[in-house]
Amino acid sequence: MTTNDVTLIATAAMGLETLVKSEVMDLGYTDVKSENGKITYKADYKGIARSNLWLRTADRVKLLTGEFNAYSFDELFEQTKALPWEDWLPEDAFIHVVGKSHKSTLYSVPDCQSIVKKAIVSRLQDQYKIYTNLEESGVRYKIEVAILKDKVTLTIDTTGAGLHKRGYRIEQGEAPLKQTLAASLVKLTNWTPDQPFVDPFTGSGTIAIEAALIGQNIAPGFNREFAAEEWEFLPPKMWDEALEEAEDLANYDQPLDIQGFDVDHRAIEMAQNNALEAGFADLIKWKQMNVKDFKPQTDVGYLVGNPPYGERLKDRPEVESIYKALGGIMKDYPKWSVYVMTSHEEFEKHYGTSASKKRKLFNGFIKTDYYQFFGKK
Numbered sequence: 001m002t003t004n005d006v007t008l009i010a011t012a013a014m015g016l017e018t019l020v021k022s023e024v025m026d027l028g029y030t031d032v033k034s035e036n037g038k039i040t041y042k043a044d045y046k047g048i049a050r051s052n053l054w055l056r057t058a059d060r061v062k063l064l065t066g067e068f069n070a071y072s073f074d075e076l077f078e079q080t081k082a083l084p085w086e087d088w089l090p091e092d093a094f095i096h097v098v099g100k101s102h103k104s105t106l107y108s109v110p111d112c113q114s115i116v117k118k119a120i121v122s123r124l125q126d127q128y129k130i131y132t133n134l135e136e137s138g139v140r141y142k143i144e145v146a147i148l149k150d151k152v153t154l155t156i157d158t159t160g161a162g163l164h165k166r167g168y169r170i171e172q173g174e175a176p177l178k179q180t181l182a183a184s185l186v187k188l189t190n191w192t193p194d195q196p197f198v199d200p201f202t203g204s205g206t207i208a209i210e211a212a213l214i215g216q217n218i219a220p221g222f223n224r225e226f227a228a229e230e231w232e233f234l235p236p237k238m239w240d241e242a243l244e245e246a247e248d249l250a251n252y253d254q255p256l257d258i259q260g261f262d263v264d265h266r267a268i269e270m271a272q273n274n275a276l277e278a279g280f281a282d283l284i285k286w287k288q289m290n291v292k293d294f295k296p297q298t299d300v301g302y303l304v305g306n307p308p309y310g311e312r313l314k315d316r317p318e319v320e321s322i323y324k325a326l327g328g329i330m331k332d333y334p335k336w337s338v339y340v341m342t343s344h345e346e347f348e349k350h351y352g353t354s355a356s357k358k359r360k361l362f363n364g365f366i367k368t369d370y371y372q373f374f375g376k377k
């Protein structure tokens, strides 16, 4: 181990762990472990910048500072205090502790938070030889104490606003997808950037914009900031190097055939504005269109959609007629691969075909299936 080594945890929404793990491995990190909702891996300092810049499907990246078992508040205090917090936090750090506890002896989260905070403050007072209260007037460090079956995991959040906040979505409609989920929907297909790509229910354009970012290999975090950029112990040049690497790897010359449609003209205006913000002025083609009028212009292609789900009973007949129309259209284009995410449990019945594969995904708190119909080769 050199002092430059860190252990990072990329958090993943339920069901997306394999995607996040493969993204971490694509970044070149090999010592990777995947558990429920978190991918733990070894990296160097620069890995903090690279992970935040590049991970499309993860929620955030945390720096692991300690792991131990604790069954009493004393044990929690002593083992937290034994960690070298002065390696990470300056003496004026603003220390914000959040917590969670599950199936553990120490179940009172507010108490655990306040003990962890006291232990860190006490450690810093000793190390920095401060005999009064800490001022906490500096950079904010969000520290998490997570306890699962009596095992305590302490982390510092490196990300800040969640990774889904790419910075381009200045406008959004009624039920926008998180950008991380939209990127996951694209990554779960076999689409390659040389193939046509259509989202016929584009709303604010999230899926199409994420496809364009993937298609041109643009780092999704390129236009935003991260909490760890303010950390003093990290060399500032690592951020510049990670940004330079992202600039070198972006393939702005990759031609793309990506289209987004929506029945609502206001959605199309929003999608256009968001795409402009993402830097794709003319790259994605937008059109106001009812999916019932969609007609693929090529033999082969990929359709990825997040249609209305019909959660309210009164919307069901309309939604079901949309599914039926889409199925009717796509059956004449057997070489197209179709991917639809919906919570409607009878989607396949209305679409008219059984999916090649289904995958359970959560859209926020809504349990959905991602229906995948593979095109004929």
Ligand SMILES: C[S@@+](CC[C@H](N)C(=O)[O-])C[C@H]1O[C@@H](n2cnc3c(N)ncnc32)[C@H](O)[C@@H]1O
Binding pocket: 172, 173, 175, 176, 177, 178, 200, 201, 202, 203, 204, 205, 206, 207, 261, 262, 263, 264, 267, 289, 290, 291, 292, 306, 307, 308, 309, 322
């Ligand atoms: C769940 S939203 C999609 C949200 C989108 N993925 C986003 O991130 O903003 C469903 C979209 O389908 C559109 N829609 C509803 N009926 C449609 C139809 N018949 N044809 C095309 N679009 C339709 C709605 O206007 C809405 O924007």
